[in-house]
Amino acid sequence: MSPRDPRLAVETKRDGRALSEGEIEAFVEGYVRGQVPEEVAAAFLMAAYIRGLDADETAALTKAMVASGKTLRLERVERPKVDKHSTGGVSDGVTLVFAPMAAAMGLAVAKLSGRGLGHTGGTLDKLESIPGLRTDLSAEEIERQVVEIGCAVAAQSAALVPADAKLYALRDATATVASVALIAASVMCKKLAVQSDLILLDVKCGSGAFMKTRRAAVALARACVGIARGSGRRARAAVTDMSQPLGEAVGNSLEVAEAVAVLRGEKPGRLRDLAVVLAGEALSHASGAAMGEARAAAARAIDSGEALERFRRMVEAQRGDARVVDDPQGVLPRAPVERVIEADRGGTIVAVDAEAIGGQAVALGAGRLRKEDPVDPSAGLILRAKIGDRLEMGMPIGEAHARTEDAAERAARGVLQALQLSEEPVRAPQLVLGWFDSED
DSSP states (O other): OOTTOTHHHHHHHHTTOOOOHHHHHHHHHHHHTTOSOHHHHHHHHHHHHHHOOOHHHHHHHHHHHHHTSBOBOOTTOOSOBEEEEEOOOTTOOHHHHHHHHHHHTTOBEEEEEOOOBTTBOOHHHHHTTSTTOOOOOOHHHHHHHHHHTSEEEEEOOSSBOHHHHHHHHHHHHTTOOOOHHHHHHHHHHHHHTBOOSEEEEEEEESTTSSOOSHHHHHHHHHHHHHHHHHTTOOEEEEEEEOSSOSSSEESHHHHHHHHHHHHTTOOOSHHHHHHHHHHHHHHHHHHOOOHHHHHHHHHHHHHTSHHHHHHHHHHHHTTOOGGGGTOHHHHSOOOSEEEEEEOSSOEEEEEEOHHHHHHHHIIIIISOSSTTOOOOTTOEEEEOOOTTOEEOTTOEEEEEEESSHHHHHHHHHHHHHTEEEESSOOOOOOSEEEEEETTO
């Protein structure tokens, strides 16, 4: 075999040995250029998943993915720049709310997002459920939009971290998503490819997250801020609860409609609460304002209608139908079948299998089982009941949005099976479980 044969990197990691920065760089470069076959890249991901990557290997992988494309310097943007990222969860529409909210507060958000992975939703899939909306923006288009509006949410491209775009989809297809090192490298390469004053990370923890335990989520948060520290960038990471769907909607057009309702000031709850916390954190860092004052400003950005207007302008700039902010039900795709989900027993919800909820939405067509699978933008679920809520037999608690009656019925049964009830009362889980900083 040639010394540059990519299988050597697979063998090294398979056998539990560390790869050098040069070996990782050569493997990633070869994959982007098409010189590393898909099956070899898949084997590499599995070896990395099973054997793990140490801190130096993770940093090298991140660096190599950044180097696979250009960086977005945003030199014309004069506002304080913040880049927010979530590690993925169920009904996690925070970016749809956070980006226009931050823009309304005088901050700049240029965000590179991804598509759905496994049971979790993807921000790009959600936005693309808005008729006409483009996410394939050039670096020049992103910068111009951020200068004019304050926010842009776009896809990785052949110019921006193309290595991650390819590996991101392959991880989903090879069941190698839930790796601290691979997630950290994927998250941080997109963050380091965009010049920002603050990288704000939302690391999900619980049944609907890739990190099921607090310990794993903390490890991921520390890995991400460690990569930022090594690159000379400021990062803050919040570990947040994903023991249940964050919002009520699970599915692309449904989540856009919910985000619009939040931006219109019509929907309180955990989705709004977390968006306010994160936007307040960003403003506090940028301005030095006290946290209470910064969060109050974030809430005012919604209540004043300014965040909704920024969302409208962002959708319009990306060629989407801006009427979505006025009439989401009339603009967004709707499933032909909408079945009400009724509680099949009484009691207090003490636990939710959020991954199972996400899986039911994927089965309806809202996500992907394979990277080439199409997504049905209209499919999904609504689950209004949360941990701590008291249910009565026959109470309507949500809806299944599906193509057929049979699919809707199966999804409804799956949702009910994902709820654990008890006669004992239980408190709602804490939303933010901890913070980690690159300067600590």
